[in-house]
Amino acid sequence: MSPKTLYDKIWDAHVAHEAEDGTCLLYIDRHLVHEVTSPQAFEGLRMANRKVRAPEKTIAVPDHNVPTTTDRANAATMTEDSRIQVEALDKNAKDFGINYYPVSDIRQGIVHIVGPEQGWTLPGMTVVCGDSHTATHGAFGALAHGIGTSEVEHVLATQTLIQKKSKNMKVEITGKLRPGVTAKDITLSVIGATGTAGGTGYVIEYCGEAIRDLSMEGRMTVCNMAIEGGARAGLIAPDEKTFAYIMGRPHAPKGAQWEAAMAWWKTLYSDDDAQWDKVVTLKGEDIAPVVTWGTSPEDVLPITATVPAPQDFTGGKVDAAQRALDYMGLTPGQKLTDIAIDTVFIGSCTNGRIEDLRAAAAILKGKKKKDGLRAMVVPGSGLVRAQAEEEGLAQIFIDAGFEWRMAGCSMCLAMNPDQLAPGERCASTSNRNFEGRQGYKGRTHLVSPAMAAAAAITGHLTDVREMM
Amino acid sequence: MDKFDKLSGIAAPLPLVNIDTDMIIPKQFLKTIKRSGLGVNLFDEMRYDREGNEIPDFVLNKPAYRDAQILVAGDNFGCGSSREHAPWALLDFGIRAVISTSYADIFYNNCFKNGILPIVLPPEQVAVLMKDAEKGANARIEIDLENQTVTAADGTAFHFEVDPFKKHCLLNGLDDIGLTMEKSAAIDAFETKASAARPWV
Numbered sequence A: 001m002s003p004k005t006l007y008d009k010i011w012d013a014h015v016a017h018e019a020e021d022g023t024c025l026l027y028i029d030r031h032l033v034h035e036v037t038s039p040q041a042f043e044g045l046r047m048a049n050r051k052v053r054a055p056e057k058t059i060a061v062p063d064h065n066v067p068t069t070t071d072r073a074n075a076a077t078m079t080e081d082s083r084i085q086v087e088a089l090d091k092n093a094k095d096f097g098i099n100y101y102p103v104s105d106i107r108q109g110i111v112h113i114v115g116p117e118q119g120w121t122l123p124g125m126t127v128v129c130g131d132s133h134t135a136t137h138g139a140f141g142a143l144a145h146g147i148g149t150s151e152v153e154h155v156l157a158t159q160t161l162i163q164k165k166s167k168n169m170k171v172e173i174t175g176k177l178r179p180g181v182t183a184k185d186i187t188l189s190v191i192g193a194t195g196t197a198g199g200t201g202y203v204i205e206y207c208g209e210a211i212r213d214l215s216m217e218g219r220m221t222v223c224n225m226a227i228e229g230g231a232r233a234g235l236i237a238p239d240e241k242t243f244a245y246i247m248g249r250p251h252a253p254k255g256a257q258w259e260a261a262m263a264w265w266k267t268l269y270s271d272d273d274a275q276w277d278k279v280v281t282l283k284g285e286d287i288a289p290v291v292t293w294g295t296s297p298e299d300v301l302p303i304t305a306t307v308p309a310p311q312d313f314t315g316g317k318v319d320a321a322q323r324a325l326d327y328m329g330l331t332p333g334q335k336l337t338d339i340a341i342d343t344v345f346i347g348s349c350t351n352g353r354i355e356d357l358r359a360a361a362a363i364l365k366g367k368k369k370k371d372g373l374r375a376m377v378v379p380g381s382g383l384v385r386a387q388a389e390e391e392g393l394a395q396i397f398i399d400a401g402f403e404w405r406m407a408g409c410s411m412c413l414a415m416n417p418d419q420l421a422p423g424e425r426c427a428s429t430s431n432r433n434f435e436g437r438q439g440y441k442g443r444t445h446l447v448s449p450a451m452a453a454a455a456a457i458t459g460h461l462t463d464v465r466e467m468m
Numbered sequence B: 001m002d003k004f005d006k007l008s009g010i011a012a013p014l015p016l017v018n019i020d021t022d023m024i025i026p027k028q029f030l031k032t033i034k035r036s037g038l039g040v041n042l043f044d045e046m047r048y049d050r051e052g053n054e055i056p057d058f059v060l061n062k063p064a065y066r067d068a069q070i071l072v073a074g075d076n077f078g079c080g081s082s083r084e085h086a087p088w089a090l091l092d093f094g095i096r097a098v099i100s101t102s103y104a105d106i107f108y109n110n111c112f113k114n115g116i117l118p119i120v121l122p123p124e125q126v127a128v129l130m131k132d133a134e135k136g137a138n139a140r141i142e143i144d145l146e147n148q149t150v151t152a153a154d155g156t157a158f159h160f161e162v163d164p165f166k167k168h169c170l171l172n173g174l175d176d177i178g179l180t181m182e183k184s185a186a187i188d189a190f191e192t193k194a195s196a197a198r199p200w201v
């Protein structure tokens, strides 16, 4: 047999039909659904009198648009249009008989955190969701990607997706990370090196010692941002850490099923002589704690650097850099550590897991946020929130002056009232620093949870290594 | 879905790289549970000021481009979120085709599912069409999907590539779900085989 990549293996195991031109029907093992990109899909099913083909493989949870205030059990805290979307999901989940975690359920949270937490996401699966950060699930060696609403409807009706195979890209991070450097710094540094379109047309497999050394939480952070590098999906081969994370989760296989699953999961790796269409290698030792200075996730620099000038770039990027600097209100040559911050946001499917909260709390312990600065922690799920309370992390955040919120996407995309005001500047653990992403004219600097915590204490972007 | 075969229309120039879906349709407009009505909010934050007044400089607010059916844009158009509200907003405004050097993957697929043709051309050809588009309503661009050509105002024609299956669906206005359901025997067979091999799924 010819050697295969991990992506090749998962792909081959899921092709239900292949047309002559190579267009395939890819069978979907898990379909995750949330309130914002699904109502039109369910409406389409109703209009055509169609059913959900595999409701047992379909999991819905409201997250993007729900309030994260503690009084949210009271529906009156929701704006009219948010409430309509959440109610539509309630009704669609019930009418079509799919798995559902409503806002009142402690298991509710960001869809990409709930899936792995509940054991829905398993190695070798195909996972889709009407959300581009579905790549997160690739950390388990699952082929996971975001889809549009028409595709959501297509998967609901047929449990398949029309796909052509992507190319294989390997991103290897060799060696060890230095202290203070996290999974977030890896994933941002990769995008900085390859650009936001560097992965377009590819599925990325992340490998190398620095990736192997990461926890499952860290691996999810890395895969989460594969889409910011333009890739269809990001993957990491499953190993003992993966299996240990999955074992005992509510929807993980048990007994003989577990043994059978393990037998297959252990074959899920790229063969030694597999062919790659593109290879990128970074040295773990070279990666520093990074921040973004502009309005694209590729605008990444080590925290020790200065704000670049438009002339530092070439081609279309010159104008883009000028526009980004104007938008961000920054001056070339300014030290990144001199940039003052108004808001700190810790959360999102990139960095809203327990390990992220631990990393931030370790920096904040016994300290206070800078006066006048707004700081919030939004745990990725109700269960993460509960665990953080049990471990005493919540108290550390509260003592430091942070708001301790309920689970949801919150200020990652600012659909609910958690928004930046015009001109406000935020150190954020989320994944997108686009214009207006966190609020109209809001300014976002993407950072790791530890870096966000450090910025909260000093009131400006800060090299976390000085606080360790 | 509306068919797409030929289009002769006004093209609006948007010479920015990395135009993301948050710019195309900001998230406050994702709260709808319908597909229609998003056109007025297309490029909302570039198109209107905070009070909701039009910003006269923005290309789609200029009289020449109010009826534009084509966008000519910089590299990596449609990056970011998977929101299909982006093509819905384009379509609702009246845009049926986009011309750029490259697109983000999900956006590219979403266009075809909504009867919008995203055309990829090399940078020098996009530059020619961008110049044309900047001439306003006098310079119409013609697109012929059957023959896979874009013709500039002066008659220069460029050939573009498009996936044959996607082209077929767009030319005939075919709905993917209906097409896939015709293959349900294959899906059934796959499901039986897969659940024997991987019963834990």
Ligand code: SF4
Residues within 6 Å of the ligand: A063, A064, A110, A111, A112, A131, A133, A348, A349, A350, A408, A409, A412, A413, A430, A431
């Ligand atoms: S946390 Fe942000 S990126 Fe993640 S699913 Fe929610 S909105 Fe999308």
